[in-house]
Amino acid sequence: MARRFTDANRLLNDLLDRFEAGAASPIAHADYAAFSSVVAADAFLNQIRRAESAGAVSIGWGRGAKRDQVAHMRLASAEILYRYLGRTPASRIAEDAAARLVAGVALHESLKNTGSQIAEVWARGKTWHGFGSSDVDTLRHAFVLAQAILDNKHLDVDYKTFSRRTVGHSKILERIEGAVVRLLSGIMDFPPGARPREALRAIGLERFAPPLLIAGKIDLDGADLSSISPHYLGIAPKEADRIRFREPPAYVLTIENFASFNRHIAEADPGRLGTTMYVGGYPSLATQQALRTIAGLVSEQTPIFHWSDIDPDGTWIFHTIERAVHRPIRPHLMSVEVAERLGRVPFKKSAPARCPPDSGIAALAAYLAEDGAKTLEQEELDPVLPELH
Numbered sequence: 584m585a586r587r588f589t590d591a592n593r594l595l596n597d598l599l600d601r602f603e604a605g606a607a608s609p610i611a612h613a614d615y616a617a618f619s620s621v622v623a624a625d626a627f628l629n630q631i632r633r634a635e636s637a638g639a640v641s642i643g644w645g646r647g648a649k650r651d652q653v654a655h656m657r658l659a660s661a662e663i664l665y666r667y668l669g670r671t672p673a674s675r676i677a678e679d680a681a682a683r684l685v686a687g688v689a690l691h692e693s694l695k696n697t698g699s700q701i702a703e704v705w706a707r708g709k710t711w712h713g714f715g716s717s718d719v720d721t722l723r724h725a726f727v728l729a730q731a732i733l734d735n736k737h738l739d740v741d742y743k744t745f746s747r748r749t750v751g752h753s754k755i756l757e758r759i760e761g762a763v764v765r766l767l768s769g770i771m772d773f774p775p776g777a778r779p780r781e782a783l784r785a786i787g788l789e790r791f792a793p794p795l796l797i798a799g800k801i802d803l804d805g806a807d808l809s810s811i812s813p814h815y816l817g818i819a820p821k822e823a824d825r826i827r828f829r830e831p832p833a834y835v836l837t838i839e840n841f842a843s844f845n846r847h848i849a850e851a852d853p854g855r856l857g858t859t860m861y862v863g864g865y866p867s868l869a870t871q872q873a874l875r876t877i878a879g880l881v882s883e884q885t886p887i888f889h890w891s892d893i894d895p896d897g898t899w900i901f902h903t904i905e906r907a908v909h910r911p912i913r914p915h916l917m918s919v920e921v922a923e924r925l926g927r928v929p930f931k932k933s934a935p936a937r938c939p940p941d942s943g944i945a946a947l948a949a950y951l952a953e954d955g956a957k958t959l960e961q962e963e964l965d966p967v968l969p970e971l972h
Contacts, residue, residue, distance in 0.1 A: 586610075729763050740788070793870075800832070847859055857969070890915040925964070926959035936948055
């Protein structure tokens, strides 16, 4: 559809906008039916004629009965029109902004490449994920934060402290966490469907680590908890080395969902045959370290299981725990058979975890990568004890 204007300045700027977006010789038209008066139309045309006289645009005239009426205006010289309007080219603005974006910061090669890509986007007058060249100072914070994460400066530090130490503002990370994750996505392994805060939590950056919930025949240091029989115990993940088993558990089971965790220990294993832990969705780095500690307290013959949703995120969580504990784990109620029998084909398909053939979740991950694969939320299933043989 032809672009029509009653404001000459807007028309001329629109020609440059489209030139910066890639149009070689953009055209615009006057909206004769919309002028408020003949005086307004004459003022519009006089300004267009002045731009033509300067060599910035060329005017196309009508034919026949409309031969005295301007049919369209075409960009003749972007360089002249920039001078005529007193406007700085987007490419020059982008070049200056891009230099400020990474100036004085030692960046990972991938971040450097992203900076160059952002400069190219800005040069076309576009935005990068909502950030324009005028947002360069804010986006620079995202680059600095991303590099600090790659340098492991985020470990054992909460959100606000990390943000304050890195860029001098305690709340900036909360505002631009999406940009930080996008910058790191090609470098670090994030959960496929995670929101930015969940993704950062998975690599060890969170406000404060949630407690690790654990149920079983356990004690804390020298304290005998057998007399109080807690439903489950909540501890800070870094305190996992204080856990002691009153007797060896028959199994260890980690569970993604809080409702399924509560149902399992109340319905499937009220006698605490095994040790069951709630990992809270995407397991944080602190939780991963705690799971590794607890796995080291049981014998190699004690089977370790994980129960998540049957979906790509579930395979990612499973494989993350598998890598964290440094030993084989088995899927619990996570199988192709269960998916086919009870699941549904999702509206939106996403990629499952990339895992080696010897992973305990490899078969399910391969199935979920196929067209027509079904998914299932774990809350749909009633809890049962793991198959120990």
